[in-house]
Amino acid sequence: MRAAVIVFPGSNADVDMYQAVEDVMQVPVDYVWHSETDLSAYELILLPGGFSYGDYLRSGAVARFSPVMEAVVREAAAGKLVLGVCNGFQILLEAGLLPGAMLRNRSLKFRCTMSRLRVVNAQTPFTREYRDQEVIEIPIAHGEGNYFCDAATLARLRANQQIVFRYEGENPNGSLDDIAGICNERGNVLGMMPHPERAVHDWMGSADGQRIFRSILTTWRERHRAATHA
Amino acid sequence: MCKAIVYVTLREGVLDPQGQAVQGALHSLGFREVTGVRVGKYLEVNLGTADKAEAESRVRDMCEKLLANPVIEDYRFEIVEG
Numbered sequence: 001m002r003a004a005v006i007v008f009p010g011s012n013a014d015v016d017m018y019q020a021v022e023d024v025m026q027v028p029v030d031y032v033w034h035s036e037t038d039l040s041a042y043e044l045i046l047l048p049g050g051f052s053y054g055d056y057l058r059s060g061a062v063a064r065f066s067p068v069m070e071a072v073v074r075e076a077a078a079g080k081l082v083l084g085v086c087n088g089f090q091i092l093l094e095a096g097l098l099p100g101a102m103l104r105n106r107s108l109k110f111r112c113t114m115s116r117l118r119v120v121n122a123q124t125p126f127t128r129e130y131r132d133q134e135v136i137e138i139p140i141a142h143g144e145g146n147y148f149c150d151a152a153t154l155a156r157l158r159a160n161q162q163i164v165f166r167y168e169g170e171n172p173n174g175s176l177d178d179i180a181g182i183c184n185e186r187g188n189v190l191g192m193m194p195h196p197e198r199a200v201h202d203w204m205g206s207a208d209g210q211r212i213f214r215s216i217l218t219t220w221r222e223r224h225r226a227a228t229h230a
Numbered sequence: 231m232c233k234a235i236v237y238v239t240l241r242e243g244v245l246d247p248q249g250q251a252v253q254g255a256l257h258s259l260g261f262r263e264v265t266g267v268r269v270g271k272y273l274e275v276n277l278g279t280a281d282k283a284e285a286e287s288r289v290r291d292m293c294e295k296l297l298a299n300p301v302i303e304d305y306r307f308e309i310v311e312g
Contacts, residue, residue, distance in 0.1 A: 057271075057296070057297070058299055061296060061299065062296075065296070093301075094299070100301060101299050101301035101302045103240075103245060103247070103302060104247045104248060105247065106245065106247050107247070108247050108248065146245070146247075148244065148245075148301070148302055149301065174245070174247075
């Protein structure tokens with residue numbers, strides 16, 4: 001398996017993401033500049049946090065038109081795993097790979113703290129190493145993580161089990177239905193505001209993010225085995 | 231040449247934390263009559279065309295594709311002489 005960490009002008013969690021993949025998954029990983037147009041060599045695509053294009057206009061709005069995003073859309077449609085964290089989540093929303101939009105935090109404060117999350121869906125390719133309804137700790141760092149969508153979309157997200165993480169206890173940004181992370185209907189695209197790549201060793205304050213990366217690896221191994229035995 | 235004046239505002243019913251903060255500040259300054267504030271965006275887009283109809287259709291396209299996010303925002307614009 002080969003992983004791509006997409007780097008936009010303004011990405012700042014790209015190094016954390018790269019190192020988390022190296023440390024936990026121990027698979028080859030490349031930084032891929034946003035002007036690239038071919039991602040066919042990668043089985044896993046990671047959109048890191050940061051402030052792509054300075055978050056001008058709206059967070060993620062400009063990055064969504066980077067050349068690489070056409071390739072991301074293509075690979076997502078082919079079933080490859082795509083994980084967007086923080087600004088990466090915002091870009092996935094702007095690109096229409098996930099439904100909804102981000103508003104400023106209700107408190108208007110930039111929140112940088114450890115957050116408690118409930119794993120609402122432990123059946124996705126990204127969360128299968130967690131227990132259903134388990135509460136985990138993963139840090140957040142954002143000013144615009146107040147997830148919003150219309151009532152019909154929320155009903156659809158609930159009905160299809162697309163809500164993957166909810167904030168447990170305090171909701172740090174005021175998001176609708178305490179949403180911290182959602183996936184697409186097919187389950188191969190996940191967007192989340194908390195930073196699992198910043199919680200992969202105990203010395204970081206929590207190692208709870210590790211299991212996202214281990215889940216991805218388990219999923220890939222299973223698919224790979226199925227493919228080679230077919 | 232034409233210039234577009236574009237206003238992007240949060241849709242009705244969408245929470246506007248910035249507007250609420252500004253309203254709170256106005257109240258604390260004594261402007262008690264303020265019953266609501268909404269904060270939006272104002273953009274001036276200079277266009278290399280003098281054709282008003284063409285400008286209008288291009289700017290609508292710009293709004294739909296990039297300048298506004300239809301999930302949370304509405305837009306309106308006017309075309310003026312730039």
